[in-house]
Amino acid sequence: MNQYELLQLLRHNAKQAAVQLPKSLNIFLEKTTLIIDIPTKRTLENMQTDGAAIESWIFLLKRWIPKIEKVIIKWESLPPDYISTKENAVYHYQRFLYRMDKISKAFPWVTILPSNQLDLATSTFKTSKNLLMNTPSTKRATKTVVKKELEAYTESELEALILFDPQTSNAFKQHFNLKTIDYQLPVGIFEANISNSARVFSGRKSAIDIWGIDQDDNCCLFELKKAQNRKVGVLSEMFFYAHILLDVLNKNIQFAQNNQYIQPILNAKKVKCFLLAPYSHPLIDKTVFQLMNTSQFGIQYAQAFIQEADSQSILFSDFSAK
Known part of the structure; x- marks a missing residue:
């Protein structure tokens, strides 16, 4: 089944x-095996873009096309000239390798073509004994809260509303059973020291929008999207961030320094990751998250919707209450 036929089946x-x-x-689909062939250029792009959101398409196609039993991923390895001629290419590629390794480990029905295994085996996250992550800053400046119609919020304004508007913040904590909430948890990964020359992945200043610890001592991550942002790539983002934090919990990645935020994260029992948005892509539904929750790593994925209770307040709901 070629890509056009696959698309028609997906739409139907x-x-x-x-x-x-x-x-x-x-x-394309060969009997019950989905094959995804990735050009080099796509291995170096932001995972939010449609052409680079490999994990997202795996989840969505398997969810909507039940005959898919197995997925094979293959890609064009990074040529040596890319390292010298394309800025940050090696960091993008290392992050891509990390993502592909994790999805093939998380789901037994996903495999990597043997010709790509050497790149995985020699990648920095496989060979390094001293991977470090930025430590959350102790400086937590209060953001200005702006009340407006839900459709008009930017993601930064939604973040401020959830964190600093007392009514919204309390509703948020109650819905997710949180005892603490915070924002901008950095996920820059480095080798041996925190410096530009020691970075392992692109996005050295990347951060998880909102995070917290729930009453059961689980580390909860929230990927926040505004009403107009309905890209499939959010699933790839969630998958990546959740695995970075799980590697921190499992001590495969260490925080670079200690501060008051570190210990609750290190003491967390497991990782939960939520998509938090007014809407999502039409292919993303509750069953997609049920599929993601079959991961061998025990990470819990879900979506919660941001909704207007009235002109002055926001509430949060799951799929069944949407």
């Missing part, structure tokens, strides 16, 4: 006539 099963598959990926 999901009852979504307007959805598209990324033309920049070669995706």
Whole structure:
């Protein structure tokens, strides 16, 4: 089944006539095996973009096309000239390798082509004994809260509303059973020391939007999206951030320094990761998260919707209450 036929089947099963598959990926189905062939360029792009959101398409296609039993991923390895001619190429590629390794470990039905295994085996996160992550800053400046219609909020304004508006913050804590909430948890990864020359992945200043510790001592991560942001790539982001934090809990990655935020994270029992948005892509539903929750790593994924209670307040709901 070629990519066009696969798209028609996806549209039919999901009852979504307007959805598209990324033309920049070669995706086809051989009997019950989905094959995703990734050009080098896509291994170096932001995982939020459709052509680089490999994990997202794996989850969505398997959810909506039940005949898919197995997924094979293959890609064009990074040529040596890319390292010298493309800025940050090696960091993007290292992050891509980390993501592909994790998805093939998390789900037994996902495999990597043998020709790509050497790149995985020699990647920095496999060979380094001293991976470090930025420590959360102790400086927590209060952001200005702006009240407006839900559709008009930027992601930064939504973040401020959830963190610093007392009514919204209390509703948020109650819905997710949180005892603490905070924001901008850095996920820059380095080797041996925190410096530009020691970074392992791109996005040395990347951070998780909102995070907290719940009453059961689980570390909860929230990927926040505004109303207009409905990209499939959010699933890849969630998958990546959750595994970074799990590696911290498992001591495969160490915090660079100690401060008051470190110990609750290190003491967490497991990682939970939530998509927090007014809307999501039409292919993303509760069953997609149920599929993600079959991961061998025990990470829990879910979505919660941001909704207007009235002109002055926000509430949070799950799929069943949407």
